[in-house]
Amino acid sequence: MTTLPERPVAPVRRSRSVRHRLEYLAVLGLRLAARLMPRRWLVSTGAWLGVLFYRLDPRRRGTAVANVRAAFPVRTDDECRAIVRGAFANLGRHVFELLRFDTMSAEQMLDLVEFEGLERVEHALALGRGVMFYTGHFGFWELQIMVHAVRFEPILMVARTLNNPLLDAMIERVRTRVGTRIIPRQGAVRGLLRELLEHRSVGMMIDQHMQDRSAVTVEFFNRPAATTSSIAALALRAGVPVIPVFALPLAGGRYRMIYETPVDAPDPESPDAVQTLTQRCTDVLEMYVRRYPELWLWMHRRWRVAETAPAPGESPDQSSNKRLGGRLTLPAATFWSATMRNAATC
Numbered sequence: 001m002t003t004l005p006e007r008p009v010a011p012v013r014r015s016r017s018v019r020h021r022l023e024y025l026a027v028l029g030l031r032l033a034a035r036l037m038p039r040r041w042l043v044s045t046g047a048w049l050g051v052l053f054y055r056l057d058p059r060r061r062g063t064a065v066a067n068v069r070a071a072f073p074v075r076t077d078d079e080c081r082a083i084v085r086g087a088f089a090n091l092g093r094h095v096f097e098l099l100r101f102d103t104m105s106a107e108q109m110l111d112l113v114e115f116e117g118l119e120r121v122e123h124a125l126a127l128g129r130g131v132m133f134y135t136g137h138f139g140f141w142e143l144q145i146m147v148h149a150v151r152f153e154p155i156l157m158v159a160r161t162l163n164n165p166l167l168d169a170m171i172e173r174v175r176t177r178v179g180t181r182i183i184p185r186q187g188a189v190r191g192l193l194r195e196l197l198e199h200r201s202v203g204m205m206i207d208q209h210m211q212d213r214s215a216v217t218v219e220f221f222n223r224p225a226a227t228t229s230s231i232a233a234l235a236l237r238a239g240v241p242v243i244p245v246f247a248l249p250l251a252g253g254r255y256r257m258i259y260e261t262p263v264d265a266p267d268p269e270s271p272d273a274v275q276t277l278t279q280r281c282t283d284v285l286e287m288y289v290r291r292y293p294e295l296w297l298w299m300h301r302r303w304r305v306a307e308t309a310p311a312p313g314e315s316p317d318q319s320s321n322k323r324l325g326g327r328l329t330l331p332a333a334t335f336w337s338a339t340m341r342n343a344a345t346c
Helices: 011-036 039-056 058-071 077-101 106-111 118-126 141-151 165-176 188-197 230-238 273-291 304-308 316-320 335-342
Strands: 113-116 131-135 156-159 181-184 201-205 215-220 223-228 242-249 255-259
Touching: 011 077, 011 165, 039 058, 039 077, 058 077, 077 141, 106 113, 106 141, 113 141, 118 131, 118 242, 118 255, 131 141, 131 230, 141 165, 141 201, 141 242, 141 255, 156 165, 156 188, 165 181, 181 188, 188 201, 188 230, 201 230, 215 273, 223 273, 223 304, 230 242, 230 273, 242 273
Parallel strands: 113 255, 131 201, 131 242, 156 181, 156 201
Antiparallel strands: 215 223, 242 255
């Protein structure tokens, strides 16, 4: 009888497992540091870490600079690079603040936040229907999810599963600690609609490139961008208000959380209703990014529709090979890079 040789463990899988453990240990170290250091150090350390990765990550830096140049063509190269440097610094601070907020009580969180537009949420909730909240990868989007839950009520949100299962479990614990419920992107529409029809609130992101059949193309900074249609489609189907929400940094390590005026909904019977409402929602985000460009995640390849469009005299095959930067990958053992790749709740 012939004995089959044992199949060796795939080296790629083994190296990935080791990398995931190293990343997880690095995050545990960062979380411990975030808990122990004074708050003023926390803010500056996070920003410093972001600037460090601005210098060490040429691919993402290049993608971000190209995006800013296209969005603000009249700005000088130095101004564009300053915006990108600020965006990296903001993301670094965001990472550290998220780790710190994980240790705070509800009262401690609320003490750090000023609110604007609370009456808009209260009015929407008083209607007795669900509410669709949305935002982008702007400002301190993870913190606003937690603060909203303790100020009003937890929501159901869509989140991308992280490639690192250890970090994914950690992030889910942080988000759900205040009662927020998470569903994965795949198959999320049915759960979100059920939640809205049962008069509860949901939350989504609007600023990621979408490749599935539900995507619609809207103008974002005067360039075509493939965008989720789920926010508009669900809101129109359930007849609920759509409220943009943003969290901005203030001096002294505080924040202002802004609930904007609900977005005007078109006639749901209109054949272009979903497209129109998606464009209106995107316009609100663009307004905030134009005001505070250093608070948006420029490292994401948001305009892949524009990137792959053939230039004059260029064949579609040539166009499809153009890239501003590769897909976000996980460099060694940092929560920073995990956030860069998977900060994505959509």
